[in-house]
Amino acid sequence: MPDRANDLIGEILRRVHEVIVEHDVTYEEYQTAKQWFIDVGEAGEWPLFGDVFVEHVVEEQAFGKREGSQGTILGPFHLPDAPLLDAPFELPHRPDESGDRTHVSGRVTGADGTPLANANLDVWQADAEGCYSSFMPGPPAGNLRGQVRTDADGRYAFIxxxxxxxxxxxxGPTGKMTAAAGWSPWRPAHIHLIVSAEGYDPLVTQLFIDSSDYLDSDVASAVKPELLVHPELRGDGEFELHYDFALAPARSHAVA
Ligand SMILES: [Fe+2]
Structure with a gap:
């Protein structure tokens, strides 16, 4: 699609040129920016930069008006092939895993309310200290990553x-950029999920803990009010939270 490439790349460059002119960007600033591009590449942070500062607009543009539950960004910390969990469906964790133990449950349906049996929920999250396994020091590989399936009524549960x-x-260079701009580098507490079922669009989303700090200043701009969840303290000292997911029909089906 040379016309599409010409339009997009040309427009991006035109807007960069406008910023240079409007803000009277100096040679020193240009050289600093050029070195920063190099540093981001050498640090392997382009996926991080894209997912934090760009993906939310692509997601909203692609799926914001879709039927069913709201999605949000995938982010850079998903890994494929997390284990399919057996009862009692507890995400793999360390024996002394810190944090409030929480029972998450709900239902997966189509956008029309049809219960979806055998839908898959691929779940990954940071630990209580905000660290993702395989990406940050601390948790062992596979920590707090797993998949669960819905039952015949579309119900799911995991711990x-x-x-x-x-x-x-x-x-890294992305963090240094946010510091240079005076922006908050924080993401609020959230659980990532990809919910998928045969014949439906996969839903890439996050559930945000409603008591978390930084809900109003997410560096990745991924918070949506529909995705806030409220963990309730149970009598046994553990928490529970509920969320129902509604999936849009797969696009090929929707068009047919
Ligand atoms: Fe995350």
């Missing part, structure tokens, strides 16, 4: 701990 908020890496 986890309430995650902590976290910052994007502060010592």
């Amino acid at each position: 986890t701990v309430i995650p902590g908020p976290y910052t994007i890496p502060l010592d």
Whole structure:
């Protein structure tokens, strides 16, 4: 699609040129920016930069008006092939995993309310200190990552701990950019999910803990009011939270 590429790349460059002119960007600033581009590449942070500062607009543009539950960004910390969990459906964790133990449950339906049996929920999250396994020091590989399936009535349940908020890496070029701009580097506490079922659009989303700090200043701009959840304290000292997911029919089906 040379016309599409010409339009998009040309427009991006035109807007960059306008910023340079309007803000009288100096050679020193240009050289600093050029070195920063190099540093982001060498640090392997382009996926981080894209997912934190760009993806939310793509997601809203692509799926904001879709039927069913709201999605939000995938982010850079998903790993494929998390284990399918057996009862009691507890996400893999350390024996001394800190954080409030929480029972998450709900239902997966189509946008019309049809219960979806055998829908898959791929779940991943940070630990109570805000660390993702395989990406940050602390948790072992596979920690707090797993998949569960719905039963014949579309119901699902899993057990986890309430995650902590976290910052994007502060010592890399993306973190240095946010510091230079005076922006908050924090993401509020959230649980990531991809909910999928045969014949439906996969839903990439996050559930945000409603008592978390940084809900109004998410560095990734991914919070939506429909995605706030309220963990309730049970009599046994553990928490529970509920969320129902409604999936849009797969696009090929929707068009047919
Ligand atoms: Fe996250």
